[in-house]
Amino acid sequence: MIRKMICGAGVLGTSMFAATAAFAQEAAEAVAETVAEVAPAVAEATPAVANPGNNAWMMTSTILVLLMILPGLALFYGGLTRSKNMLSTMTQVGGAAALAMLIWVMWGYSMAFGPITSEGFIGNFVSSGSLFLSSVTPDTTAATFSDEVISEYVFVSFQMTFAAITAALVLGATVERMKFSAAMLFTAIWLTIVYFPIAHMVWAGGGLLFKMGALDFAGGTVVHINAGVSALVLAMILGKRKGYPTEPMPPHSMVMTMIGTGMLWVGWFGFNAGSELEADGIAGLAMINTFVATAAGAFSWMLMERLAGHKASALGFCSGVIAGLVAVTPAAGNSGPFGAIVLGVLASIVAYFAVSKLKNKLGYDDALDVFGIHGIAGIVGALGTAIVYQPQFGGPGDGSTAMGAQLTTQIVAVAVAVAWAGVGTAVIAYIVKAVTGLRVTPEVELEGLDIGEHGERAYN
Amino acid sequence: MIRKMICGAGVLGTSMFAATAAFAQEAAEAVAETVAEVAPAVAEATPAVANPGNNAWMMTSTILVLLMILPGLALFYGGLTRSKNMLSTMTQVGGAAALAMLIWVMWGYSMAFGPITSEGFIGNFVSSGSLFLSSVTPDTTAATFSDEVISEYVFVSFQMTFAAITAALVLGATVERMKFSAAMLFTAIWLTIVYFPIAHMVWAGGGLLFKMGALDFAGGTVVHINAGVSALVLAMILGKRKGYPTEPMPPHSMVMTMIGTGMLWVGWFGFNAGSELEADGIAGLAMINTFVATAAGAFSWMLMERLAGHKASALGFCSGVIAGLVAVTPAAGNSGPFGAIVLGVLASIVAYFAVSKLKNKLGYDDALDVFGIHGIAGIVGALGTAIVYQPQFGGPGDGSTAMGAQLTTQIVAVAVAVAWAGVGTAVIAYIVKAVTGLRVTPEVELEGLDIGEHGERAYN
Amino acid sequence: MIRKMICGAGVLGTSMFAATAAFAQEAAEAVAETVAEVAPAVAEATPAVANPGNNAWMMTSTILVLLMILPGLALFYGGLTRSKNMLSTMTQVGGAAALAMLIWVMWGYSMAFGPITSEGFIGNFVSSGSLFLSSVTPDTTAATFSDEVISEYVFVSFQMTFAAITAALVLGATVERMKFSAAMLFTAIWLTIVYFPIAHMVWAGGGLLFKMGALDFAGGTVVHINAGVSALVLAMILGKRKGYPTEPMPPHSMVMTMIGTGMLWVGWFGFNAGSELEADGIAGLAMINTFVATAAGAFSWMLMERLAGHKASALGFCSGVIAGLVAVTPAAGNSGPFGAIVLGVLASIVAYFAVSKLKNKLGYDDALDVFGIHGIAGIVGALGTAIVYQPQFGGPGDGSTAMGAQLTTQIVAVAVAVAWAGVGTAVIAYIVKAVTGLRVTPEVELEGLDIGEHGERAYN
Amino acid sequence: MKFIIAIIKPFKLDEVREALTAIGVAGMTVSEVKGFGRQKGQTEIYRGAEYSTNMLPKVKIEIAVSDEIAAQVVETIKETGSTDSIGDGKIFVFDLASATRIRTGETGDTAL
Amino acid sequence: MKFIIAIIKPFKLDEVREALTAIGVAGMTVSEVKGFGRQKGQTEIYRGAEYSTNMLPKVKIEIAVSDEIAAQVVETIKETGSTDSIGDGKIFVFDLASATRIRTGETGDTAL
Amino acid sequence: MKFIIAIIKPFKLDEVREALTAIGVAGMTVSEVKGFGRQKGQTEIYRGAEYSTNMLPKVKIEIAVSDEIAAQVVETIKETGSTDSIGDGKIFVFDLASATRIRTGETGDTAL
Ligand SMILES: Nc1ncnc2c1ncn2[C@@H]1O[C@H](COP(=O)(O)OP(=O)(O)O)[C@@H](O)[C@H]1O
Ligand SMILES: Nc1ncnc2c1ncn2[C@@H]1O[C@H](COP(=O)(O)OP(=O)(O)O)[C@@H](O)[C@H]1O
């Protein structure tokens, strides 16, 4: 969103200021301090110190996103696989997330949100200046969209969880056959050449799509379209599971999938309402939208099942929940509640067709429908945001940008993300194939990756 | 609680004020703004802007209540059913909650907490003026019990989750035999003619019981007594499960029930401490009470089992936890820690008898003891609150209302809720029976609702 | 940490002040009040009223620690046992926690953080003056490490959860054979003569180790070393499980263990970042450290498995996660991110050897490796904190205390904790043995404690 | 002696067992099995992928009996196990060469 | 009549079942079992404790058939169930004294 | 050849299996079953509802053996499987018409 501009810039600007201001304060007496706290506010209209309320909210949000990954996503994905691959699925999700955390503090944050963004061409795609978080201290802060700031370590942590869950999401398409080692190597390279640049393009001050004014409140493009497309490409290069689609592969535990669904929904509020970076009314708007779009998505999917002559299923409920959550992600703070409901309904319907019809037609094996749900619903959400953002549809937009213009911007942003993720993933997949190989042996696939790759059984 | 009066009024008053104030601010410069923030506080003793700390806490609380429903309640209930009905139980919980969210934003909030409360008779039971949240914007606020405010969207979301969980609670009595379609239709009507009016009566400024000064900090009456009684009536009209009570129906997974119990306890802090609407000392009091009353309830139930000559069981622990949580709900901020412990003990003991003795005597099939635990413990809590509230018993009350008077008020409040819920539910049950029918076919009941209603199995 | 000094003192000091200040305020008008809120800040540099942001964060943190216990720890432990002991394990965890809560409000808080700390010898080990929380009201506050305060009830709740989880942790070593009654009796005495004194020694103003300047940000010594050593001693006195080690006892559900691991990680942020008592930049530092140390620990353990010629396992991932979390606990706010990573790696490697080699050599039956992971990694963390705290290693320390000196202090602190916990536990174990007996009968052990002790089965 | 294997519908188990106890069958061994036969199962659908499991949950009862009551046992199972609908199951009878009670070492009819 | 018990590798079940249906076997009863034999299992390791489970998951198929097709059934199972690797399993054939269809009371071959 | 079915207490399985291996039994098939007999089970109580499951968890072992060692196998199971308490279980012996090893097609004793 436009206001992001302030952010990108703010991170740098304020950090500097904060650092010095912080030292000053330590020297100062309590009294002086109290004054000091007011002073800059008046003088700079940018308090140097994070409001504990905003910090509290952002830390809570960060933790909620971790909840989405582990146990959330691990269970959602794991329950859909066959029991012989349960632990492998959960471990790949956990491993990808853990790896992303380490990479993030080493070079990820610097590449995506580093203080230095070159004016030139390159600045459109990456930033720099904070390798190993060199520019971050407990006193540095990151700007929000208003005049507030939050502690930079909190901002770093929050953004870190986004990288972590996106990396984990991709692996849902390749479960039950991809090597753990391959998954880890893929994750490391993919974050570096696909995720960090896309995050920078969309969210950082100098980012290409950001400067274009693309709307992506909480990561519809950066997280879901990106993960969905990458998952599809990787799954196609990896190949189908042995026996797919002839052999039945029902979810081994819909219960685990439902638990995971619940946790994903719960955690998604950190994802969506947290992306406001403040505990204000817009965060409240993002919250209500994340409730109703999801509820609408859940029922829409079940309804489609009925219309297709089947029974409304529990998995349908879960799938609709995810589709709704994905669709409302870019629109969370960019839509009114009823715009959000419409998005949830549409995304759920389109994703339903993608998953139950398109997929079978095209015959690729996106095992857990990462593309079918995250990719498709993500695109519906990204484009739809241009519409629901408009005041005439109850959106918070001020109407300064015409709907048509905004829609074009959104389409371009989606196209760039799709292309970047698709090409990048293809390249990486072949690199990994050359280095570690992508697939487990047929015997291991048959026996299950739990025993074959990890030497354990999920249930004894 | 008395202080609620300010609230009800506040919601309206402040919203108005906030709206204008907000516009003013946007025009103003940063400096002016800073002043503006202090000014109204002095002038109105009602800051127009929500403190991020309180917003943060209330958003967290809202999320916690969702955690109680999905996965919490879905697991707690599901684990107690037979495996062939696991998904059906979880889906009904999730479906009822999702439906409640959609209805809430359409007409629920308006009926319960709408800005307009007619002076006349009708105002005692419902409000109006915010269909489709027409009166809510990111800048409107809701008053707390002090001079603070929180963003109205946050208040809307928080209260929404209460409606959602209450609707889901009811369905615990009717699992393993009620149609999904019937459950959804029932939920829609029940929220409209039972829940919203009761919530308004107890919590809204102009509400009948509210004006009487009934104490219900976090929903002992609105949520638990209401759900318990409705569940009992619905279960009786629906009839027993085939084979009950002769055929053994042990919980298919006490593990799921224990996970659910843990999540319910965790989430209940959003329910109880969140009901203070602020992150202040009273919220802290509500928190400690929600710890100790629960712990006391858990041991009391296990003790009763021992006294009855049985083994202290894990389900006893869980049941006691729930009984304790229910009992402390109306008393959370209205009692001292030791008053809370006493409530937990009493509620647990009484509920134990209701569930293991009374139920078998009367022979109704309240499958998951919604009445036995939520209804009964809720009543114990509602009445007990009149006592533990008193300063002489370490309660926060100022003694202005004599214990006897308060007790009478509580009794009346309970009586009204019981009558309203009972009659309302009976009427709705027959309507639903006429429209969709209430029960699944005997074959489906035999085979299980998972496969029969949803075409899936919980475990493959 | 040194800053704790202010805390201990603060709790007392401020409570007093706050109480009076609070009354004053109630009398005052809104306007006066507003002023009052600023006044003391200027006058005392200690606001009498808790910032809602900090209260919000601390309540959230408190809830997160409960999540660690139930369902977190109950699942983590339960999944590692055999299915016939699942409920017994979960119930002992829940029971110990619930019991700790009741004891805490009765005499625990008073012993550990009571307002009165005698100047004499005894003051080094316990405080007093708040039996039954007599000194606590919704208006009293506890000081943080800065000039802020939080509501004392929140502080009481937060610290309560630490006592609860520590008591529960110990019982991981004795599962599958220890009586429920014995576990409860042990917990009650152990908290009183082992936990409360150690907590006081390390964290309270007048505490022995505290005065020495021992660093323990979030409980590496108080919680993990303490629990680990106590667990080892108790397990040795209790004796091995029938059939251990000859008979295979694989985890009955690695899935439950992984869910538990995820919840422990999620909740640990309340534990570590919460221990800052404020939502500030240091809390942010503690948060990022709790992410990266854990991620590093997870991979280190899996790597050790590979180096040992085995497969990298899911349980290895989980064990590494816990080892990393434990190690970073004392260092959370006392280290830079890369110091934290190093600690995570080291702790994970050492714990790996302790669990997979040392244990078999010594042949004791610490069933769930409480000593091997919590004890060992806790010691690594406690000592390592002396190093990573130093500025030259990117730590937040100001270098005022030389590394050597700090290391000595840490060693002494660890030694005291180990001795106190070891001796205390031994004494208690024999007392409990005399009163209730420690072990279930061989028949019950054979049949499983679920049916034998609780009359239930985990899965029907 | 005869060894009888009966495949029945799960919910019929209690009824059958009681009937058998009534006619003096002292013991039996029960296991959960999946049955394939004329009775067709429900189709499960997960995200558009249909699985028509014609493998239905059944219960297998194994009973060793003396030759005298064998016929009566078969008869009893047939009556109590029947719902007159497809999928009720089968009863198979085998000759049992010998039976031993582990605890006592008794053999033959007395071991049952 | 004959009663055939076959122990096969789990993933072979569908293949075998289809082949049997093709040659006119109307029904069968399947159960999950653990097999102990020449085939050695994977070793599982949990925190350094090794468990080499030589108990491997297998599937047991029970089929009652008329004497005529018994040989053919055995042959079919042998062919479709084989992977030419250790652990493929066994086929055991018994004489079946009598068979009854619970629903109809039919006995003998017609009951199958 | 003989086919032996033994019902034993679960925790006795390893012991019995080792003893059998010792006397040269190359393989066996094991399954979890519920046993109904003289031994009475624990009562479970859930919220006041009592369930006295007289269905107890048992383990069923199936072994095909050559006629020579059949008696010895029965003897071994009887000894190692016994705890001298009610519920130890039974051993049933059948005549086995034929046995085939799927992998090789071998039949008779060599197939075992
Ligand atoms: N030839 C057979 N051998 C072994 N078991 C069989 C055979 N035929 C049927 N069964 C078992 O009997 C059950 C019921 O058989 P089915 O043909 O479905 O109905 P019905 O017995 O009423 O004809 C099947 O599910 C299967 O378990
Ligand atoms: N004597 C036996 N009695 C009963 N079942 C047996 C016997 N021998 C082997 N089995 C079953 O057959 C399966 C395969 O046998 P195994 O010796 O492993 O391979 P193969 O059949 O190829 O020689 C075993 O897992 C077991 O279930």
Ligand SMILES: Nc1ncnc2c1ncn2[C@@H]1O[C@H](COP(=O)(O)OP(=O)(O)O)[C@@H](O)[C@H]1O
């Ligand atoms: N007539 C029978 N047919 C098949 N299995 C039986 C029979 N009688 C007993 N069993 C099995 O043997 C087990 C032990 O029998 P039980 O009578 O309880 O003790 P015991 O064998 O010591 O007399 C039972 O649980 C059941 O599984």
